[in-house]
Amino acid sequence: MATNSLEFALNSLRQLRRNSVLAMALTIPFASLAFWAFGQFDSHWYKDPFILSIAVVFGVGQVASLVQHRILLRGARKTSQVLHALADLPSEGYNSMAEKLRGLPDGHFRDLILRIARPLQSGDTALAQNLLDSAANRRTLHENRRLGQHATINRTILKLGFLGTLIGLLLTFPPMKEAMMSLRDSGGELKFVNHIASALDGDRFAIFATLIATGLSLLIEIITFQMLERGFGRFEVMNSLAEEWVLASAAPAQSRNPAEWDGDTIKLQTQMHRNLVELADVVRVATRRIDDVREMQMSLEHRMERIHDLNKEPRA
Numbered sequence: 001m002a003t004n005s006l007e008f009a010l011n012s013l014r015q016l017r018r019n020s021v022l023a024m025a026l027t028i029p030f031a032s033l034a035f036w037a038f039g040q041f042d043s044h045w046y047k048d049p050f051i052l053s054i055a056v057v058f059g060v061g062q063v064a065s066l067v068q069h070r071i072l073l074r075g076a077r078k079t080s081q082v083l084h085a086l087a088d089l090p091s092e093g094y095n096s097m098a099e100k101l102r103g104l105p106d107g108h109f110r111d112l113i114l115r116i117a118r119p120l121q122s123g124d125t126a127l128a129q130n131l132l133d134s135a136a137n138r139r140t141l142h143e144n145r146r147l148g149q150h151a152t153i154n155r156t157i158l159k160l161g162f163l164g165t166l167i168g169l170l171l172t173f174p175p176m177k178e179a180m181m182s183l184r185d186s187g188g189e190l191k192f193v194n195h196i197a198s199a200l201d202g203d204r205f206a207i208f209a210t211l212i213a214t215g216l217s218l219l220i221e222i223i224t225f226q227m228l229e230r231g232f233g234r235f236e237v238m239n240s241l242a243e244e245w246v247l248a249s250a251a252p253a254q255s256r257n258p259a260e261w262d263g264d265t266i267k268l269q270t271q272m273h274r275n276l277v278e279l280a281d282v283v284r285v286a287t288r289r290i291d292d293v294r295e296m297q298m299s300l301e302h303r304m305e306r307i308h309d310l311n312k313e314p315r316a
Contacts, residue, residue: 005248009241010083013076016234020069020076023227027062030219038212048205050167051212054160058216061153065224068146072231078107083242086113108135109239116246125247132243139239143232150228154220161213168206 035055038045045051085100098117104110112135119127 005241005245006083006087009238009245010080012234012238012241013080013083016076016231016238017073019227019230019234020072023223023231024066024069026223026227027066030223031058031062034215034219038208038215041208041211045208045212050160050164051209054157054164054209054213054216057153057156057160058220061150061157061220061224064149064153065228068228069231072235075107075109075235078105079109079238081105082107082110082113086242086246108139109242113246120246128247132247136236136239139236143236147225147228147232150220150224154217154225157213157216157220161210161217164209164213165206168203168209171205172203 042048042051046055081104082101085097085104098114101110101114112131116128116131119125119131
C-alpha cells in the first residue's frame with residue numbers, strides 16, 4: 001500500500017504536467033479566437049479606449065495564468081526528483097536519502113521532507129504531522145490567493161462591461177432628445193433620422209461592451225479557473241499521497257534500520273549508561289528503605305510480645 005501511494009503520487013504529478021501543458025497551449029488560441037470574434041462585430045474595437053482597457057485586463061490575467069502554470073510545471077519537476085529520492089529510503093536509510101535531497105534544487109516539498117525527517121527518525125510522529133499540517137495550511141493560503149487574483153480580474157472585466165453598458169445607454173439620451181426636438185423644425189425629418197442613428201450608435205456600444213466582457217469572463221471561467229483548480233488539486237493529491245507514504249513506511253523503515261543510528265551511537269550508549277547508574281541508585285535506596293521497614297516491623301513485633309507477656313504476669 002505504501003509503495004502504491006508513492007506510485008500514485010508520481011502519477012498525480014504526471015497528470016498535473018499534462019493539465020498545465022494543455023492550459024498553456026489553449027490560452028493563446030482561445031484568446032485569439034475571442035478577439036477575432038469581437039472583430040466580426042467591430043473591426044476597429046481596439047481603437048476604443050474603454051474596450052481596449054477590458055482587453056488589457058484580460059491579457060494581464062492570461063499572462064498571470066501562464067506564469068502560474070510554469071511555476072506548477074517547475075514544482076512538479078522538482079517534486080518528482082524528491083519522490084524518486086524517497087523511493088530509496090527503505091533500502092539506503094535516512095543518511096543516504098538526506099544527502100540526495102540536499103543535492104536537489106531548493107523547493108517546498110524537498111524542504112518539507114527534510115524538516116519532518118528528523119522527528120520521524122526520533123519517533124516523534126506528532127511533531128511530523130504538525131509540520132505537515134502547517135505546510136498544508138500555507139499551501140491552501142497560497143492557492144486561494146492565486147485563485148482570488150483571477151477571480152478579481154474576472155469581476156473587474158464584468159464590472160467594466162457593465163460600466164460600458166451604462167455609458168452606452170447614457171450616450172443614447174442626448175441624440176434621442178435632439179431627435180424629438182427636431183420634429184418641431186422645418187425639414188426636421190432628416191435631423192430626426194440623423195439623431196436616431198447617433199442614438200443607435202450608443203446602443204451598439206452598450207451591447208458590444210456587454211458582449212466582450214461576458215465573452216472574456218466565460219473564457220476565464222472555462223480555461224483559467226478550471227485549469228488552475230485542477231492543477232492545484234493534483235498537487236494537493238500528490239502531497240497527500242506522499243505524506244501518507246512517509247508516515248506509513250518511512251518512519252518504520254528508519255526505526256528498524258541500524259544504519260540510521262551510526263551518528264548517535266556514542267550519545268545513545270552514554271545515555272543508557274547514565275540511566276542504568278540512576279536505576280541502580282534508585283534500587284539501592286529502595287533496598288535500604290525496605291530494610292528499615294523490616295527492622296521497624298521486627299521492633300514492633302518485639303514490643304507487642306513484651307506487652308503481651310507483661311499482661312500475663314500476676315499483678316500485686
